Amino acid sequence: MSRRGFIRGVGIGGGALGTGLLEKEALAAPPAGGKTEGPGPVPITLNINGKPYNLNLEPRVTLLDALRNHLDLTGAKKVCDRATCGACTVIVSGKVVYSCTVLAIDAQGKEIQTIEGISTGNRLHPVSAAFVNHDAQQCGYCTPGFVMAAKGFLDRNPNPTLEQAEHGLCGNLCRCGTYVGMRKAVLEASREMKGGRHA
Amino acid sequence: MPNYAWPPMPSRKVMGKPTKRLDGPQKASGKAKYSSDLNQPGLLFATILSCPHAHARVTSIDTSEAERLPGVTAVRVISPAGTEVQWEGTEIAAVAATSEEIAKDAIRKIKVRYEVLPHVVKEDDLSRVGNRAKAAGEQVTGDPDKAFQEADVTVEGHYGIPVINHCCLEPHGQVVEWNGDHINFYPSTQNVSGIGGDLAKSLTFNPANIHTRMQYVGGGFGSKFAADRWGVECAHLPKMSGGKPVKLFLDRATEMQIAGNRPSAFAKIKVGAKRDGSIVAWESESWATGGMGGGGMPPIPYVFTEIPNKRLRHSAVAVNAGPVRAWRAPNHPQASFLTCSALEDLAAKLKMDPVDLFDKNAGLTARAEVYRAQLKKGAEIMDWKRRWHPRGESGSGPVKQGMGLAINTWGGGGHASQCRCNIHPDGTVEVELCSQDLGTGTRTIITMVAAETLGLPLGAITLKIGDSVLPPSGGSGGSTTVGGVSSSTRKATVNALGKLFAAVAPSLGAQPDQLEAVDGRIQVKGNSAKSLTWQAACRKLGANKISEMGVNDQRNPQGLNSSGVGGIQMADVSVDTETGIVKINKFVAVQDCGLIINPKTAESQIFGAAIMGICGALFEERIMDVQTGKELNADMEFYKLAGIADIGDIVVHLDITPEHDKRGVVGLGEPPVIGVIASIGNAVANAVGVRVPRAPFTPDRVLAALEGRNS
Known part of the structure; x- marks a missing residue:
């Protein structure tokens, strides 16, 4: 099964930690207005650590790969790449998620917080x-x-x-x-x- | 000759003080850049196509469709038609492309045909491996037959510990870029000094033209020394891709399949003893696999090596699975498990407390007094005498509590290391050596040694590691780093300070050997009135910096480091006899050590080793499928590691004493991982009254043992 198919099946909740915080929202979220995106690159805007980033990404690109490969925000790590180990954890709209199992395109319109955004200057969180x-x-x-x-x-x-x-x-x-x-x-x-x- | 001896324990101002790791803020804020985090301009992504079969011959490979895919910059065949592949995950081809996604698409477009060949992937039942077992010669000491006849008690048991993976969180891999005829090599490695030479050998390339750099590594545990096939491929791909840098890191499945595992160990063991517990005879028939090349031979009987009468037989079994690599204390955890399990079974048969049995037989070890003292200390921390009960006498409820014990030994002498210390006229101090910090705290201890020697705060030292232009230092294996780098740093800084003393002595009206460096000043010994600040002293250098080397000579470490430690581990567990679930209540590690530079990170090593051992005791096992030959859990869902709630209460006791301090620095990354599985297995047996013969002690195995089934 493709990652896209898997994620479509379980919604963004697939990336949520065991506590199931996002399950309700996943059920409520309609599939992107019924319109098909991709497979080629599409414009995507991500709000990360309070700043908007405009990217041109294939819809299948995960939030983790968008952060690491396209924005050089490499604090989140790719380890299991299957929502098991938590090395890719970020906070999306106040909720803890595995960014390896959230598509970047689905993270639009949400406040994404990464490790790079929580310390100010040299003062650690x-x-x-x-x-x-x-x-x-x-x-x-x-x-x-x-x-x-x-x-x-x-x-x-x-x-x-x-x-x-x-x-x-x-x-x-x-x-x-x-x-x-x-x-x-x-x-x-x-x-x-x-x-x-x-x- | 300068006096390099460590300063006396009571007068140390930096060494010996619990110190936060210096790169902690970088790591905890996500700023630390691992090789897998590098993003050079124009970076290409490479992926490996690996073999889905355990044993097969490549009959044809067609890469044309992959090559035509837009975004693909290079395709390389690694295993051409005719290649016989001996394990799943073997590298067949590599692709570089402008994105990770395109590289994966291209891999799927490579058409490979295989002739599938018969495989053997499991070795736990020696009678079913056919001609894959190769027997080593029998080793006999004394007269075991006579000794067993004369023994008051004999026990026989069978025990097994499976192949487990390293499962480094940062997978194996690297970024490679070409700069004219030079290679910039950014691997994830335990061996920054040596890995470039390894790559050069495979490429038949001038090693002087390879510049290796790495600041952080996401775990190695013994599996990251070589350049590896993926390193060589990654070095070829940029040349075919218009010179752009290429990143190639293994995906998790491939990482689990081919990038490292620890050999299994199985044994039937018979032990004979006198009624008072003195062990007189040992017989073992053991076997193990480490992949196609056979496996490690666990050194049994472990620690109790002086058992007078022994017969040992061992077979290496070749299986079609990824090859073994060094795994934290190679062969020792298996040996400790086999030996200590048999000894616990002997104690149970004698109705003897295993602490007493181990104590009774301490004379059969190389360091009887160390182990005796540790058994006493461990028992005290564990409240052993009060909480221990004879095997199986654990009450009538469904949850049974039990205690178990195991033992370890290791070397840990310092590796070859060279260090340079520069003191600049503006007071800047640089310490330079091509070592690496695996997370063991190497950066911190080097800086502490330099600061101690130069009488400066930690912040006054600029440390440079992880770059092959720096003076070479050994790979980080065998717990040899701390001894090596601390000794070379001590010597380099003592030498540099000697030059500084010579430069400033005239202005203090003293001889150089009358000076000392204390609290950021150079002064006449014991006389702070005759002193210069560090900065003022360095200004006397005029325009010239001091640059001095220090070398740790492994053959003559001059008392700065040494080798050889012992340790014991004790576990207190609860086993639910209805569900088979084992829970760690408390775990105690008493560890012998030499001079401890940073107690904080030293303790972390032991906590980490204990937790790693708990993973192996309760969860970890590479599971192979007999029918398909595939590794069923080449992932992190079903290859399980302990989480934060699985580890119980862990207590570490380090034997930090003036007596041990005199031994100099001894590495301790490995020894504390050795006895963990054994001690937990013994605690389970003590709790439930029967031996669960095979690790990990999962619910199904516990329940099977309780029902008298073979698991």
Whole structure:
């Protein structure tokens, strides 16, 4: 089955993390006004980190490939390419999604937040800072995905228990084994973010 | 000769202090650029067409349609007609195109015909592999037959641990660009110094004309040393594509199929002992596969090598599956699993606490006192004596708790490494060596050593690694990096500082050997009144920078690093006997070490190793299909790794003591991964009362063992 067919079948919810946040919207979303796009490149506008980007992309290009190959926003990584590992995690309209399984064309009109958009200048976002403080990273390839998953989770659950935080991060995988630091990092970040110092 | 010895433990100001990894902010903000992140102008994307069969002969290959596809810039046949392919995933052809999507389209347009040949892909049942098993000669020590006759107790068991994958999150691959007759090579590697030479050999090309660079690598675990076929292909494609740079990274399925795995190990083991637990005899019939080239031979009996009477037989089984690569502590986890499982079974038969059994037999190891102390420490952290119970005596409820133990050993001496330290007249300090930071914290520890030596803060050191123009340093394998780079850095910085002392001594009215570098100043030893700031001291250099080398000589590390550690792991698990699900309650790693430069990243290595081992104990297995010869889980859905909620409570104890500090730096990336699977397997047996003979300890295997079925 092609990626396009797969995604059409399950809607954008296919890219949502295990919590099923986007399922309702996926059901409600009509297929692009009934009109067929492509297969050649079509103009696409993506709103990423508060800025519009105009691109000319084939409709089959995923949001992840659009970010990495066309916009040089390479914080999100391509690892499993099948919505399993979470290394490509970004936040779309406030929700945590796997960008490898969302088409760029379907992400139009939504606010896309990537790892590149959450730190300001040299000041790290409190989630990133907490990951550094607790050594919640080794090779670092899963880290941007985890940071975005943790941010998305904490935005919605500002005061989690450890168990809830673990549930919130269970859609991401790390191979080096940095979960011990991550547990501490997420809880520290929740305290920092609540303090409003980095809102 | 200058004194390179490490400063005494109590006087260290930087080394030994838990320090955040220096590249942490780059990684945690997504700014770190891995080779797979590079986007040169005009970059082309390459993809590999791989063989869908486990064993086949290519009878014809037609690339014409792919070549005609708009956007395709180059098509290369890797396995021409007539090639016999020995495993699924073998590279057949490569395509470069202006986009990833077009490259994939082109791959689908290549027509390959195969003559499918018979395959063998599973080795767990030795009686079914036919002529694929090659027996190594029998090894006999002492008189095992007599010893077994005289033993008070013997146990026999069979045990198995499957092939597992490296599953590096950044797949293998590289970007290659040509610059006239030079190659710019950006691989994902553990071996920045050496990989260019490997590529040159395959290309029959002058290695001096290959410039290799890499700042970050997304995991290697032993699988990323060579340039590989995909590296060679990627170097050819730009030439055929008008000189544009080409990026070729394996997709996940191919990564899992051909880019690295750890050999399996299976064994029937018999152990004989006296009633007091002293082991007197060992007999094992083991087999393993590492693909077509046979596999690793686990060194058993592991650690307890001095068992007086032994008979060992081993067979290497050739299967039609991707070839083995070094995997974090090659052969040791398998050996620890086979050995410690058999010893736990012996303890259970003797109704003996395995801690006592291991302690009793510590004399059969190379470091009895280390292990005895560690068993004591581990038992204390684990509250072992209170929580341990004899096998199977775990209450009447459906969820059974159990404890298990295993043991490790490793080398970890420093590899060959050269380092250059430049001190500039403006006070800038550069430390340069062609090493790489796998995520182990190498950047941080090099900088800490330099800062310690020069009496400067970490921020005053500019570190350059990951570039083949820098002084060569070894590949990162065998836990040899930390010893190598810390020693060469120490020597280079001591040498450079000596030159600086010579330059400033006259103005301080002292001899160079009376000076010291402390807190950003150069001063007469113990006399801060006679001092210069670092900047003022460096200005005395006039127009000339200092540039000094330091070399770690593996044959004579001069006490800066050494080799040889031991460690133990203990697991406390709960097993639901209704569902078969194993849960880790607590895991303890007590690890021998030498001088620890950065306790924070050192601990992270051990936490990471424990978690990697938990993945192997509960989830990881390469699953091959007997009928089709295909790898059924060449992905991350069904090749499972532990998530954050699967790992229980992990406690790390590092033996940081003045006594151990005297050994110098010893690598510890590998040893703590070794005993994890074994300790969890033993804890499961202790919990449920029967041995679950094969890892991973998945619900189906646990339930099968409980019902007395073969799993």
